[in-house]
Amino acid sequence: MQTTKPERAPQLADKYVLRMPDGMRDKITELAKANGRSMNAEIVLILQQAIDGHAANSSGNIDVDALAEALAERLATKLKTP
Structure with a gap:
């Protein structure tokens, strides 16, 4: 008998x-509103x-600096777009 792992409810997510x-919170709030999404x-x-x-990075691990830079670039781009 095969069992499937149940989906986690959003309120129980990590x-x-x-x-x-x-x-930054205000900027993300503006982006979310403009895109019709919740802030989360x-x-x-x-x-x-x-x-x-x-x-x-080359070892396959997440490069935190690259992630932060990409996030900053993405936010800057979104804030410049009407």
Whole structure:
């Protein structure tokens, strides 16, 4: 008999407290509103895009500096776009 792992409910998903620089929360809130997403969904999307596009170093591990840079670039681009 094969059992499947049940999907986790969103309220039980992994959580992480994040300290943001002054003003970043407001910028992310603006982006989320402009894109019709929740703030959480916007942050998750930005992180996923950064990981997919920029964050792996030669050993296959996540390069935190590259991830931070990609996130900053993505936010800057989004804030410049009307």
